[in-house]
Amino acid sequence: MKYFDYAATCPLDQEAAQLYIQSATEFFGNTSSLHDTGNQAQQLLETCRKELAQMLGVQTDGIYFTSGGSEGNFLAIQALLSSPFKKGKHIITSTAEHASIHSALEKCKQEGFEITALPYDPDGHIEVEQLKAAIREETVLIAIQHGNSEIGTVQPIVEISKLCRERDILLHSDCVQTFGKLDMQELAQSVDSLAISGHKFYGPKGVGAVYLNPRLHWEAFYPNTSHENGFRPGTVNVPGIAAMTLAAQQSLASLAEQQEHFIKLRDIFLNTIKDKEAQIKVYPSDLPSIVGLRIKGMEGQLVMLECNRNGYAISTGSACQVGSQAPAKTMTALGVTGKQAKEFIRISFGKNTKPEDVRTLGKTLIKILHAYEKQSERN
Template sequence: MEPIYLDYNATTPVDPLVVEELLPYLREGFGNPSSSHPYGKKAKEGVETARKRVAGLLDCDPAEIVFTSGGTEANNQALIGTAMANREKGNHIITTAIEHPAVLNPLHWLEGQGFAVTYLPVDGYGQVDPQMIRQAITDKTILISVMHANNEVGTIQPLAEIGAIAREHGILFHTDAAQSVGKIPTRVDELRVDLLSIAGHKLYAPKGIGALYVRRGVKIDSYLHGAGHEGGRRAGTENVPYMAALGKAAELAAEHLATESEHVLSLRERFHDRLKELVGDVLLNGHPTSRLPNTLNVSFAGVNGADLLARTPEIAASTGSACHDGSCELSGVLKAMGLSPEQGFGAVRFSLGRLTTVEELDRAAEIVAARVKELRGIRGGVSHNHVQTGLSALASCAG
């Protein structure tokens, strides 16, 4: 049997309806959208339909959507493009210590180009205090970037409050919404953001497609240079099949957002309750309520998360540590939240999705409980180092 898939925050399977939307553009709809003949016009229609669908999910103007190769490119364009386009205004950027590497690494690169970046701490739940952002603003601040929801623990940030502060000071506000789009509402006006990044493969679309929302009037440098595709904001012949796929995925998400979120939340809570019932000592990592409905990051006292998943091939999930050559490094997110090494290395992220069933979760809870008890028994009998483990190679790191 295939492992029970509980790693939807890492990637999602492509929805069958999305595949159906994609395939015609690999066949008869193969034209170049820039061509004026019928083949090109058909492809162009596919691109613009997709743009409207993505805009519908974000409740924005279709002209404000720029298609990209994924969330990483969208973040790079938002951060580097905004910084370079507004360099004459200042060189200071504010972010948090728990951002995804697709945000942190572009910011590190910008530091090498003369920009100053403030990395704000978070509390034990993984939330940033908006007032700390207010205090960090200087007359050189040109951009604030705060993720909407954390990929590891699911904690949701108070974007609307942060956005209000940004607007009060005339500062652009970007959010990496790769994990939140399709799971919770992401209407850009309600969030008060100027730029928002989407990763298609977190949304039941294929890998290799994403989008960047750029509020009308926002000045941003082109990230790729060439012909004037995407309104001159992203050069390169359009990836029509994958754009169509992302558009369909966005349409499906918009149609079923409320009911699907409620259903997945009920499944997550059932799974959490069952784990507590069977295991006993289960520690929740992340905010108890302001959290993605599909995400459950927990630590099992006295158990290393990498060991647990290595001994549990029946389940596909992620740990809170990166392990190589017998040594482990604690997740920067969990470290920033102030978790103890034992709790941090014991963390396992279970993330649910559209295809998750009650039967799978009940079975997963029983399997996990049995392996936790086995590992606790081993630990009780021999000295066990929670930082060093040779069994971690089979475990996936949270992405």
């Protein structure tokens, strides 16, 4: 099986896996235990916290380790809203946010908040002027993802941050899809919180991190919680955190090399399918590792299953929406509705993706399209 679903999850890096085993066997203590075994685990944990803070260019005491992006997004939003920073009951987000953001904001609606969800422009971006027009006196939070997981567009978070600073509005950004692919330091210093997830950059599943600006005073979502300074309950996953930190270091060390690799792969793919531009709609992307597209007339789930039958693993959008009958959220944000919205598929590259496999995937999609056209003619 040729894997083209790296935006959903990545295989665990071998060095990170080895470090996980070493940490789990040598630093197995509970970080809250007062004996030396617990203290050794605590020291490793704090080393990882310091390393991740340096990667983001933020204060170490603003880093909290979590079970991943979904929990991180939820707890970050809850922490921001618990802050006495500003009174109000209005939140702005985008239609295309990850399911975990929509879930967190649905809970906010139940608590009396009003949510404004903005669409994308035709190029897949939030229009800053439209965002500015949506701000009210009672707006307390803006939650906008950095990188879209379905088509790969990157939102102007630093520019949005300036608006927020001018109007005393808190800003959260879901950075799960961009950490490890872009330099995040300017963004991290511009937001009040962000979330990342280890398995998106070759770390283990079940571990992630949140940066929460230390200037803010917040209340724990879970009362009487001691781990991670009250941010979340549960024994800290030190081996997972150590492995994630190593994977993050490796990803950031090879940013330029990986970006060049992904641009090459995207160009190969687009050149392979260029003769079918009339039938294949490719959406704009700022992350060359993600290609979002539609084969006109073909439901995305059918294309995905045919690719799978031919030995290629692709997706129909965010893995957190599998089983849903609704179209990809990004299609809704772009104003694509009905049958067209359900035509969407996503192809995503990784560091081990080979150029020849990209070519054969493109040819396979054309073969699938030809078979569908012949079948339609017979019918």
